[in-house]
Amino acid sequence: MSRILIRILFGAILVLPAAAQKITLPQAKGSVRFAVIGDSGSGERLQYETADRLRLAHQQFPFEFALMLGDNIYGSKTPRDFAKKFELPYKPLLDNKVTFYASLGNHDVPEEQSYKLFNMGGQRYYSFKRGNVRFFALDSNYMDPDQLAWLTAQLQNSTDDWKIAFFHHPLYSSARAHGSSLELRGILEPLFEKYGVQVVFSGHDHVYERMTPQKGIAYFTEGSSGQLRPGDIRGAAFTAKSFDTDCTFILMEIAQNDLYFETISRTGETVDSGKITRSEAKKETVPAGSSLQQTPSRGAVSAGVQVLPNRTRQ
Amino acid sequence: MSAVTRSWLACCTLLLLASGAGEAVSGETPAGAVQEKSPDGMRARFKEFLDRVNEYDKLRNSLRGGIPEAGKKATAEQIQKHQEMLAAKIEEARKDAKQGDIFIPDSQKAFRDAIGSAHSGKHARKIDRTIVQGEPVKLDLYINKPYPDKIPVTTVPPTLLQHFPKLPKKIEYRIVGDDLVLEDTESRLVIDIFPGAFPNAPPRT
Numbered sequence: 001m002s003r004i005l006i007r008i009l010f011g012a013i014l015v016l017p018a019a020a021q022k023i024t025l026p027q028a029k030g031s032v033r034f035a036v037i038g039d040s041g042s043g044e045r046l047q048y049e050t051a052d053r054l055r056l057a058h059q060q061f062p063f064e065f066a067l068m069l070g071d072n073i074y075g076s077k078t079p080r081d082f083a084k085k086f087e088l089p090y091k092p093l094l095d096n097k098v099t100f101y102a103s104l105g106n107h108d109v110p111e112e113q114s115y116k117l118f119n120m121g122g123q124r125y126y127s128f129k130r131g132n133v134r135f136f137a138l139d140s141n142y143m144d145p146d147q148l149a150w151l152t153a154q155l156q157n158s159t160d161d162w163k164i165a166f167f168h169h170p171l172y173s174s175a176r177a178h179g180s181s182l183e184l185r186g187i188l189e190p191l192f193e194k195y196g197v198q199v200v201f202s203g204h205d206h207v208y209e210r211m212t213p214q215k216g217i218a219y220f221t222e223g224s225s226g227q228l229r230p231g232d233i234r235g236a237a238f239t240a241k242s243f244d245t246d247c248t249f250i251l252m253e254i255a256q257n258d259l260y261f262e263t264i265s266r267t268g269e270t271v272d273s274g275k276i277t278r279s280e281a282k283k284e285t286v287p288a289g290s291s292l293q294q295t296p297s298r299g300a301v302s303a304g305v306q307v308l309p310n311r312t313r314q
Numbered sequence: 315m316s317a318v319t320r321s322w323l324a325c326c327t328l329l330l331l332a333s334g335a336g337e338a339v340s341g342e343t344p345a346g347a348v349q350e351k352s353p354d355g356m357r358a359r360f361k362e363f364l365d366r367v368n369e370y371d372k373l374r375n376s377l378r379g380g381i382p383e384a385g386k387k388a389t390a391e392q393i394q395k396h397q398e399m400l401a402a403k404i405e406e407a408r409k410d411a412k413q414g415d416i417f418i419p420d421s422q423k424a425f426r427d428a429i430g431s432a433h434s435g436k437h438a439r440k441i442d443r444t445i446v447q448g449e450p451v452k453l454d455l456y457i458n459k460p461y462p463d464k465i466p467v468t469t470v471p472p473t474l475l476q477h478f479p480k481l482p483k484k485i486e487y488r489i490v491g492d493d494l495v496l497e498d499t500e501s502r503l504v505i506d507i508f509p510g511a512f513p514n515a516p517p518r519t
Contacts, residue, residue: 077463082390106448106466110499114384114393122386141448142486143472169447169469178447183440187472204447258410 008169021053021268028255032131032225033061035098036166036250037225038069038203039105041199043085047226050247055065057264058093061251065130066090066098069222070105070140070168072118085226086117101128103137105168105203110139127154133254134160136197138167140184148187155195162254162278164203165192170221172214174236175205175244177229192217197257198278205295207232207244208263210272210307214238218276218307222263225249240307243271276307345404355426360479362480363421367496370416370505374498378405401460401501411458416496416506425478425494432477434464444471445489460502461488461495 027033037055039048054066073085087094094100094117102118103125104110113120120126124139125147136154139147155163170178171185181204192200193215203223211219219238224247233242247266252259263272384396410463417425448469455461458497468489478487481496485505488495494511495503 075464077390077394079390079394106469109463109467109502110484111384111393111397111502114386114388115390116387141467141469142475144475144480150474181444181447183437183444183471183473186440204389216472 021056021060021264023057023251023262024273025061025251025253025260026255027061027253030131031253032133033128033251033253034199034228035063035065036069036098036220036222036252037066038168038201038221039071039206039223040068040089040226041071041085041107042226043074043081043089044226045087046228046247046266047191048089050225050249051093053264053268054071054090055092055268056268057249057251058096058098061253062096063251064099066093066100067135067166067201068100068102068118068136069201070103071107071203071227072102072105072112073109073225074107074227077112082115101135101137103167104139104141106141106309113114125150127158129160131254132161132256134158134163136163136165138165138188140167140169140181140202143184143187148191151188152191152195153266155191155197156193159165161257162199163195163197163260164199164201168202169204170202170209170219170223170285171200172211172219172236172238173202173205173209173221174234174242175207175209175221175229175232176234177232178205180257189215189217199276201250205229205232207242208234208248208250208271209242210240210263210274211238212240213307220250220261222250241272274307288314320378333452356424356479359424359427360421361501362418363416363424364479366416366418366421367481367505372483373407374500377407380461393511397500397502401503404498404501404503405458407457413457413507413509415457417494417508422508422511425508428477429474429494429504429511432473434470435472441471441473444469450489450491453506455490455495455505455507457504459504460499461504463502 001172037054071079075081089190090100097117100117104112110124112118113122113124120137124142125137136151138151143218169181169184171189172180197217199218201220201222203221205221206223206227206229207221208224209221226247228247230245233244235242237257241265241267248263248271251262251264256280259276259278261274261276262270267272323424379400381396382392384393391402445468450468451465453462453465470487470489481487484498484500486497486499488497489512492512494508495504496506
């Protein structure tokens, strides 16, 4: 009993400093605004409190949609679980017409692709467009040749200014629990580089980490929107900023050639923020069905990024 | 060495390579093995396996009748209902199914070779790392019974998937413990198990 009381008190202390949250994203006219959450579906207090902070953020920064980086529903998958681990914590956002786009994690089941509130269109992997941005949701649990062929064709045919990929397993991570998925990196990164993907989001490690651009690509790990592994970050040469003492989510805004990000903790603290600028590299379109050899040279399509942190806390 | 001699040697080398004699001379790679590793050779080795998987797929298609579709915009209740009703029909239709119905001994050998081929050289450590990072599990699974939904699905290394034959939609490979498992992801039923397919698999939790 005393243990439960201590837990409740500790929880209260942690969530008490609900300081007036000030979101500094520019909110430019016509910009694409979204949130990013990963490893969210625990159904536990941490998820609910982080979701509530996301609700507060939405009041100041009315994002239209949210990307889910997998492990959307941990444990059993009954309708009650879908309610407890997704529908209830995000109800205020769902009521406000926020659309969630899910990718599958290793704790998910493939049939989540049919779940209407995950907007996967009945597919394990899919793409969608918002403004001048094309998003690619991948299934990194099962990167079979069919999926790679689909991704290659999609990237070849995309003429969008911004290309953003999201999936569960991180290509770069300095967390102790899992770390970088090297095999997947060897397969996906050459495609991302060749076809000018600028930003990649992953989860799996229950921390927040932003990498220095690798081969012109900005990588984020956001696996702490409902689970947390405190102190799990080791740090690596590629780590630009990390945070592993509380749960987080990321807010994103894309205005023309600039992508602004702000990472916010469960207690409302901004733990990272900055701007990613897309290079003005001229892009050449590639006819549908072209083989890899027919694509323009790497320099022509690789947009590249420049990341400028606004303010970061160490 | 004169230009004529160089040309003659080059021609001999080309002929030797074209006839496959080069491999025979070295004695390292029998011609049969080369044939098996070609796409046609691999297809032939997995033909029986794929025939049996396709037979399962046909059965599943035939049993979908009368079951409400989950579709692309289903509620959690609809997904569960579809999965459970389909699983019940398949369990009944395959009530005599047993381990090895699909992974017959010849197919097991083909998979073992494919795993060995993928797992050799520079890819070996990366494949093992992928499996470990995917939170591998060791649990008892049963043919024609559901894969427990509380248990994470193990990541199947992409390199392995490039060496395995392509499966019909909504049937996937799983690695569970040291075993290779075929799962029907629509009904969540375990279709078949190849025990010990990964004898040197990394440790499982």
